[in-house]
Amino acid sequence: MEASLELTLLMVITVGAGITAQVLAEYLQVPGIVFLLMFGILLGPDGLDILHPNLLGSGLDVIVALSVAVILFEGGFNLELREMGQVSGSLRNLVLLGTWITLLLGGVAAHWLSEFPWPLAFLYASLVVVTGPTVISPLLKQVQVDRSTATLLEGEGVLVDPLGAILAVVVLNLIISGTTDWLTVVGSLATRLGIGAALGVVGGGLMVLILQRGRFLSEDLKNLVVLAGVWGLFGLGQMIRSESGLMATVVAGLVLRGADVPEARLLRRFKGQLTVLAVSVLFILLAADLSLDSLVALGWGGSLTVLSLMFLVRPLSILVCTWGSGFNWRQKLFLAWVAPRGIVAASVASLFALILTSQGINGGDAIKALVFLTIIMTVFLQGLSARFVAQWLGITSRQARGAVIVGCHPLSCLVARLFQEHGELVVLIDTDAQACQIAWNQDLKCFLSSALETEVLEQAGLPRVGTFLAMTSNGEVNQVLAQRAVEEFSPPRVLAVFPRDPQVTPANDKGKIPQAFVPDLGIRTWNQYLEGGEVKLGETTLADEESLPGRAEALQRLSACGKLLPLVRERGEGLQVVQVGEQWQVGDRILFLFYDPKPQLLKLLAGSQHRFLLPELIPEVEQGPDRG
16 A cells, blocks of 8 residues: 555656646746756655656556657647648658768767767667657747748657667667677668558558547547557557557558548647646656766766767758758758757667666666756757747747638728738638638638638638638627637637627637727728728838827827728738737838728828828818718
């Protein structure tokens, strides 16, 4: 009873510490692994002596194996296959050629700088060829770099992980058997990859079939069916050939990603939550099991080995693998700098240390220590500095671009066309075919859907755009859709056209959902103006601080009387929908609709493409038209 209580407390403290570390990392906007490593070492035998992972015995290996399977599946399931096509050449080179560059040069560095025997030096290098989605994905959520750079890093992290783990197992087997035949290495590697890929395709296809045909299954049960399938594929692969199960889970994730799976969003959320829990538990346990004395024993040679990996091996690999690609020198420099190691390297190194010790081969603890030193140095140096490096290189994508607009009518089509002419992707959604025809006639992309479900928003690309705008003629529908967009996708900007005098304004953790354009917008009225040709599209630029207050007041007065409707503003690189209470800044370029049937005022707007000085119209706004 006492032993079971001890194990229970071990897991409770581990989970509590892991989630606390993730919460702190989220709050401080740093990679979660930073606090996970710190908490694990602090709570371990060399710290406060609270956690003792050795009490789990072989159970720790089981936890590690099953958790890594879920992590790699989730990584494959989240890969954007369409975007990977844009970087396929560089990604292929990183997976196939970059792995061998790191293996060979990393082995040389470990031999000459850390004084490892050649076999152990190459075993270390095989363990650190991986980067890992558990570190890369959270890092890229905090550091918004351009999509091609982010896609290459994400693809490398997911696809190199199983390859690196299998390569490490092959090198370990060579050390234990005492052979030095590199043809055996290549053959064994290809066999494991082939078996894993075949199992992943077949198993992933079966899971897709079950999800598509199993209409009697509840959504919760479908998630658990996929989890059981992932672990089943992993176990079958391990039975057939060791470590081929890792490749099977990645390929299965890719298969599900490419298929039309019902409720994929809920499945992705479930797997994401499992991955966060798995990473939190694993890093706490593995860091607590690390001996600080073994790190100190590495001396300066260990640090120099890691630094050579960061400043020589990785840049050379990126230079070779992206040669002739479309990446510029700034992107290549960022790719060369960001390569933090993650949970796969830590878990496999911990397992290998036990295997080498059981086989009577010295050096297992030293390899584990050097791998963890690599993780610590790359995470702290590269992970914490990635944001500043990206900003210094000027490759940050400060805001997601494009828009998803619900509601298809002349006004929404005009907003969509402004985004499209600005070079941004925009998608409209409506439930009425006749309404969608308005957009199709203007060569705008419009989804016709019988119901505005969450899956429709996902298919329209809401997870990847910067703006969600609900502007149907039904204000209550707009409120519901805006709230759903916040809860399910959390795009950077969510706006809605609300009904007049709404009794309830939905709220979220970012505050109230802002209203678009102007308060109490009469959509039908402005659509009538557009259809009747009674409006003109104008623009104005807030050029300097001196004129800003006057221009802002003019905008407000003209909008309040119903003569002017500000639509979008351009600030920097992005185009954004104007919202109620907009805080204007110097340099803002504002596109607006102006209504007044008087010929003399329409003449003033005729040349509005170059500039339209709003203060000139202030005397004309006292008798504005009635709004519908």
